[in-house]
Amino acid sequence: MSFTLNKIINLLKKKDILIQCNLSNDIIIEGVESLVNSKNNYITFFHNAKYKNDLINTKAKACFINKEYLNLLPKNCIPLITNNPYQAFIHTLNIFFPLKKSNGKISKNAIIHNNSKIESNVEIQDGVIIKENVFIGKDSIVSSNTTIDENVHIYSNVAISNNCHISNCIIQKNTTIQSGVVIGTPGFSFAIENEDSNIMNHLGKVIIGKNVRIGANSTIVRGSLLDTVISDNVKIDNLVHISHNVKIGKGSIIAAQSGIAGSTSIGENVIMGGQVGISGHLIIGNNVKIAAKSGVIKNIEDNVIVGGYPAVKIKDWHRSTIKLYSKK
Amino acid sequence: MSFTLNKIINLLKKKDILIQCNLSNDIIIEGVESLVNSKNNYITFFHNAKYKNDLINTKAKACFINKEYLNLLPKNCIPLITNNPYQAFIHTLNIFFPLKKSNGKISKNAIIHNNSKIESNVEIQDGVIIKENVFIGKDSIVSSNTTIDENVHIYSNVAISNNCHISNCIIQKNTTIQSGVVIGTPGFSFAIENEDSNIMNHLGKVIIGKNVRIGANSTIVRGSLLDTVISDNVKIDNLVHISHNVKIGKGSIIAAQSGIAGSTSIGENVIMGGQVGISGHLIIGNNVKIAAKSGVIKNIEDNVIVGGYPAVKIKDWHRSTIKLYSKK
Amino acid sequence: MSFTLNKIINLLKKKDILIQCNLSNDIIIEGVESLVNSKNNYITFFHNAKYKNDLINTKAKACFINKEYLNLLPKNCIPLITNNPYQAFIHTLNIFFPLKKSNGKISKNAIIHNNSKIESNVEIQDGVIIKENVFIGKDSIVSSNTTIDENVHIYSNVAISNNCHISNCIIQKNTTIQSGVVIGTPGFSFAIENEDSNIMNHLGKVIIGKNVRIGANSTIVRGSLLDTVISDNVKIDNLVHISHNVKIGKGSIIAAQSGIAGSTSIGENVIMGGQVGISGHLIIGNNVKIAAKSGVIKNIEDNVIVGGYPAVKIKDWHRSTIKLYSKK
Numbered sequence: 009m010s011f012t013l014n015k016i017i018n019l020l021k022k023k024d025i026l027i028q029c030n031l032s033n034d035i036i037i038e039g040v041e042s043l044v045n046s047k048n049n050y051i052t053f054f055h056n057a058k059y060k061n062d063l064i065n066t067k068a069k070a071c072f073i074n075k076e077y078l079n080l081l082p083k084n085c086i087p088l089i090t091n092n093p094y095q096a097f098i099h100t101l102n103i104f105f106p107l108k109k110s111n112g113k114i115s116k117n118a119i120i121h122n123n124s125k126i127e128s129n130v131e132i133q134d135g136v137i138i139k140e141n142v143f144i145g146k147d148s149i150v151s152s153n154t155t156i157d158e159n160v161h162i163y164s165n166v167a168i169s170n171n172c173h174i175s176n177c178i179i180q181k182n183t184t185i186q187s188g189v190v191i192g193t194p195g196f197s198f199a200i201e202n203e204d205s206n207i208m209n210h211l212g213k214v215i216i217g218k219n220v221r222i223g224a225n226s227t228i229v230r231g232s233l234l235d236t237v238i239s240d241n242v243k244i245d246n247l248v249h250i251s252h253n254v255k256i257g258k259g260s261i262i263a264a265q266s267g268i269a270g271s272t273s274i275g276e277n278v279i280m281g282g283q284v285g286i287s288g289h290l291i292i293g294n295n296v297k298i299a300a301k302s303g304v305i306k307n308i309e310d311n312v313i314v315g316g317y318p319a320v321k322i323k324d325w326h327r328s329t330i331k332l333y334s335k336k
Numbered sequence: 337m338s339f340t341l342n343k344i345i346n347l348l349k350k351k352d353i354l355i356q357c358n359l360s361n362d363i364i365i366e367g368v369e370s371l372v373n374s375k376n377n378y379i380t381f382f383h384n385a386k387y388k389n390d391l392i393n394t395k396a397k398a399c400f401i402n403k404e405y406l407n408l409l410p411k412n413c414i415p416l417i418t419n420n421p422y423q424a425f426i427h428t429l430n431i432f433f434p435l436k437k438s439n440g441k442i443s444k445n446a447i448i449h450n451n452s453k454i455e456s457n458v459e460i461q462d463g464v465i466i467k468e469n470v471f472i473g474k475d476s477i478v479s480s481n482t483t484i485d486e487n488v489h490i491y492s493n494v495a496i497s498n499n500c501h502i503s504n505c506i507i508q509k510n511t512t513i514q515s516g517v518v519i520g521t522p523g524f525s526f527a528i529e530n531e532d533s534n535i536m537n538h539l540g541k542v543i544i545g546k547n548v549r550i551g552a553n554s555t556i557v558r559g560s561l562l563d564t565v566i567s568d569n570v571k572i573d574n575l576v577h578i579s580h581n582v583k584i585g586k587g588s589i590i591a592a593q594s595g596i597a598g599s600t601s602i603g604e605n606v607i608m609g610g611q612v613g614i615s616g617h618l619i620i621g622n623n624v625k626i627a628a629k630s631g632v633i634k635n636i637e638d639n640v641i642v643g644g645y646p647a648v649k650i651k652d653w654h655r656s657t658i659k660l661y662s663k664k
Numbered sequence: 665m666s667f668t669l670n671k672i673i674n675l676l677k678k679k680d681i682l683i684q685c686n687l688s689n690d691i692i693i694e695g696v697e698s699l700v701n702s703k704n705n706y707i708t709f710f711h712n713a714k715y716k717n718d719l720i721n722t723k724a725k726a727c728f729i730n731k732e733y734l735n736l737l738p739k740n741c742i743p744l745i746t747n748n749p750y751q752a753f754i755h756t757l758n759i760f761f762p763l764k765k766s767n768g769k770i771s772k773n774a775i776i777h778n779n780s781k782i783e784s785n786v787e788i789q790d791g792v793i794i795k796e797n798v799f800i801g802k803d804s805i806v807s808s809n810t811t812i813d814e815n816v817h818i819y820s821n822v823a824i825s826n827n828c829h830i831s832n833c834i835i836q837k838n839t840t841i842q843s844g845v846v847i848g849t850p851g852f853s854f855a856i857e858n859e860d861s862n863i864m865n866h867l868g869k870v871i872i873g874k875n876v877r878i879g880a881n882s883t884i885v886r887g888s889l890l891d892t893v894i895s896d897n898v899k900i901d902n903l904v905h906i907s908h909n910v911k912i913g914k915g916s917i918i919a920a921q922s923g924i925a926g927s928t929s930i931g932e933n934v935i936m937g938g939q940v941g942i943s944g945h946l947i948i949g950n951n952v953k954i955a956a957k958s959g960v961i962k963n964i965e966d967n968v969i970v971g972g973y974p975a976v977k978i979k980d981w982h983r984s985t986i987k988l989y990s991k992k
Contacts, residue, residue, distance in 0.1 A: 247923070
C-alpha cells in the first residue's frame with residue numbers, strides 16, 4: 009500500500025491537524041516508521057528530544073516535526089511542520105494500517121438470547137454469551153469468551169475484546185474495551201458484622217461515553233444508587249480501578265494501575281500518571297495534572313498540577329524532594 | 337414494593353441494628369435513596385459530615401442518623417437514631433432490593449464432569465466448566481465462562497461471577513467472588529538458574545471462610561506447602577494480590593490494588609486502605625489500621641494505626657509529612 | 665512415593681546444585697516439608713534467619729542449610745550443605761511432586777481453526793478457542809476458556825492457564841503463563857482530540873523468551889512499530905503491567921503489581937520489588953535492584969541498588985528516611 013504525500017496531508021487536514029509543507033513535486037510514501045527504521049520513501053515523526061540523534065540520522069523521506077527542531081532535520085528529509093508530530097504520526101499510521109473493523113459475522117458458537125437485539129454488521133466471535141434484553145448497535149465487535157449481561161445497551165462501532173464481563177451499563181459509540189475488563193460489578197460497600205452476609209446491593213449503572221478507551225484487566229464498578237460515569241473521550245490504561253459513583257469528565261486520561269475511590273468526581277481534561285490513588289468523596293477540577301504515584305486526599309482546583317503523597321502543588325513536591333535528599 | 341416503617345425497624349432489630357424511633361403512627365415507605373434524591377415517603381441516611389447541606393434539604397420521610405446530628409434534620413423527616421446509619425441503610429436497601437439468588441438452572445451449555453457433585457438449587461450459567469471431583473453446595477451460583485478446577489469444594493450459597501479461574505481451594509458458605517478473580521495459582525517461587533525451567537511446584541490450598549467477598553480481577557495464590565487462608569468475613573476489593581501462605585484474620589478489610597507478599601500473617605479486624613503493600617514473612621496484629629499507599633516492612637503490634645513508607649505510627653507519619661512540606 | 669537421599673543428591677548435582685553431605689548409610693526420604701511440619705524421614709530446608717527457632721526444633725531427617733547455621737541444626741538431622749538451600753528445596757519438591765505435564769488430549773469442546781497447526785502431545789482443554797494460522801509446539805498445554813488469536817506462534821512445552829487472551833506474539837519453549845493474562849493488546853497511545861476516535865493502531869508483536877513465567881492477571885502490551893520483548897528466564901508476578909515497546913533482559917524478576925511505561929529498556933538480572941513504577945523511555949542497566957514501591961524516573965547504571973520516589977541510590981534513600989522520621 010502506498011499514498012502520495014499530498015493525499016496524506018489532505019487527510020490530516022480533514023482531521024484538523026495543521027501541516028505546513030512546501031512541496032514542489034508530489035511524492036509517493038510507501039510506509040510509516042520510527043526515525044531509526046524508516047527507509048527511503050517512508051514518513052516518520054520526531055516528538056521526544058531524547059531521540060535527537062536518531063533524527064539527525066534518519067533516512068526517512070518526510071518527517072512530522074515541530075518548527076523549533078527544523079535545524080536538526082537531514083537535508084533530504086522533507087519537513088512536515090506541525091504543533092503535534094505525535095498526533096500527525098498516529099493518524100498517518102492509521103491511514104496505512106486501519107484499525108480492525110467488524111467482519112459482520114455472528115459465530116454459531118456464540119449464545120445469544122432471543123430477546124436481545126443485534127443490529128446490522130455486528131461481529132460476534134466464538135464463545136460470546138449475550139444474555140436477555142441486550143442491544144448491540146451496528147458495526148460493533150464482541151470478541152471471544154466475553155459475556156454481555158442482561159439489559160446492557162451498546163451503541164454502534166463499539167469494540168469489546170476477549171474475556172470481558174460487561175454488566176449494568178450503557179456504552180456509547182466508537183468506544184474500545186480491551187480484554188479482561190470487568191464493568192458493572194457491585195462496589196466495596198458492606199456493613200461490618202460478625203455472623204451474617206452483609207454485602208450491599210447496588211442499583212446504579214455505569215454510563216460510558218463516546219470514544220472512550222478502557223485498558224486490559226481494568227475494573228469499573230457500578231454506582232450504588234446513582235451511576236458511575238465515564239464521559240466522552242476518556243482514555244483509561246490497563247489495570248485501573250474505578251470505584252462506585254465516580255464521575256470522570258470529558259477527555260481525561262488515566263495511566264496504568266491508578267485507582268479512584270468511591271464517589272470522587274474528576275473534571276475534564278485531567279491527566280493522571282500511573283499508580284496514582286485518589287481518595288473517595290473528593291472533587292478534582294478541570295485540567296488538573298497528577299504526577300505518577302501521587303496519593304490525592306484533598307480536593308484540587310482547576311488547572312493545578314500536583315504530585316507526592318499527600319499530593320501538593322508540583323513545586324512544593326519538588327521542593328520537598330530536594331529537601332529530603334539533600335545531605336544536610 | 338413498599339414496607340411500613342415498623343416492619344423495616346423490626347427487620348433491622350433482627351440483624352442486631354439498634355434503631356431508636358418514636359413513631360405515633362406507622363407510615364408507608366416506598367423506597368430508599370440518597371439525601372438528595374429521596375422523595376416524600378422515602379427513607380434515607382446521613383453518614384458523612386461532608387453532606388450536611390444535603391441533610392438540611394432532604395425531602396425524605398425518615399433518615400438513619402447519629403444522635404449528634406439530630407439538630408440538622410428537617411422537621412418533617414422522622415429521625416431513626418442509630419450508631420451506624422450506613423449499616424442501617426445497607427440492610428434497608430437489601431430489604432427493598434434483595435441480592436440475587438440462585439435460579440436453580442443448570443445450563444446445557446455448561447460442561448460438568450460426571451464425577452462432580454452439584455447439590456440442589458445451584459445455578460450454573462452458560463460456558464461454565466466444572467472439572468473432576470468438584471463439590472458445589474446448595475443455592476450457589478457459578479456464572480458464565482468461569483472454570484472450577486479439579487477437587488475444589490464450594491459450600492452453600494456461594495456466588496462466583498464470570499470469567500473466574502477457581503482451583504486448589506475450599507470456599508465456605510455465603511461467600512461472593514466477583515468477575516475475573518484467579519484463585520489457587522502457584523506462587524512466585526523459583527530458583528534463579530540459567531538454562532532450565534525452575535518454577536516451584538505448589539502443594540498448598542487456598543482456604544476461604546464464610547461471608548468473604550473478593551473483588552474483581554483480584555488474585556489469590558495457593559500455599560507452597562501449607563495453605564493460604566482467608567478467614568470468615570474478610571472483605572477484599574478489586575485488583576488485590578494475596579501471595580502464597582498469607583493468612584488473613586477474621587473480619588479484615590483490604591481496599592483496592594493492595595498487595596500482601598508471601599507468608600505474611602494479618603490479624604483480625606485489620607483495615608487496609610488502597611494500594612498498600614506489605615512485605616513477606618511479617619506478622620500484623622489485630623485491629624491494625626494501615627493508611628492507603630503505605631508500605632509495611634516490619635511487624636505491627638495489635639491496635640496500632642500506621643501510615644507512610646516505610647510505615648510508622650500514624651502520628652509519626654503525619655509529623656514527617658508536615659516536616660517534609662514545611663517551607664523551612 | 666519415596667527416594668533415597670543419595671538419589672536426591674545425585675539429581676540435584678545434575679542440576680548443578682552443589683550439596684556437601686557425609687552419608688555413611690543411605691536412607692529413605694518419604695517427603696519434603698517445612699521445618700515445622702517435617703516428620704521423621706522428611707527432608708526440609710532453612711533459608712530465612714527468621715525461622716531459627718523452627719530449625720532448632722525440626723524433626724526432619726535431613727536439611728538443606730548454609731554452612732554458617734550448622735551449629736543450630738539438631739543432632740539427628742543430617743546437614744545437606746549448600747549455598748542455596750531454597751533452590752535445593754525447590755528442586756527436591758519438584759522431584760517428589762513433578763509439575764503438571766500435558767495429557768495430550770484435545771477437547772472436543774475446543775474450537776480450533778483448520779489452518780492452525782497443533783503438534784503432538786498438546787493438551788487443549790474445554791472452551792479453548794484457537795484462531796487462524798496459530799502454531800502450538802509439542803507438549804504444550806492450553807487451559808479452559810483461553811483464546812489464542814490469529815498468527816500466534818507457541819513453541820514446545822509452554823503452559824497457558826485459563827481465561828487468557830494471547831495475541832500478536834511469539835512464546836518460546838518452557839514458558840508458563842498463568843490465568844487471566846492478556847498479551848498483545850494495543851498500547852495507551854492516542855491523539856487527544858475532541859470529536860473523533862483517535863486510538864493508535866499498533867503493529868509490533870510481543871516476543872517472549874524461554875523459561876519465562878508470567879503471573880495471573882498481568883498485562884503485556886504489543887509494540888507500536890517495534891516489538892515488546894520479554895527475554896529468557898524473566899519471571900513476572902501477578903497484576904504486573906508491561907507497556908508497549910518495553911524490553912526486559914534475561915533473568916530479570918518483577919514482583920507483583922509493578923508497572924513499566926512505554927519504550928523503557930530493563931537490563932539483565934534486574935530485580936524489582938512489588939508495586940514499583942518505572943517511567944517511559946528509560947534505560948535500566950544490568951543487575952540493578954529496585955526496592956518495592958520505588959518510582960524510577962531516570963536511567964540507572966549497571967549494578968546499582970535504588971529505592972524511594974524519585975528512586976535514588978539505596979543509601980541515599982535510607983538516609984532520607986532516617987531524616988524524615990527523626991524527631992528533630
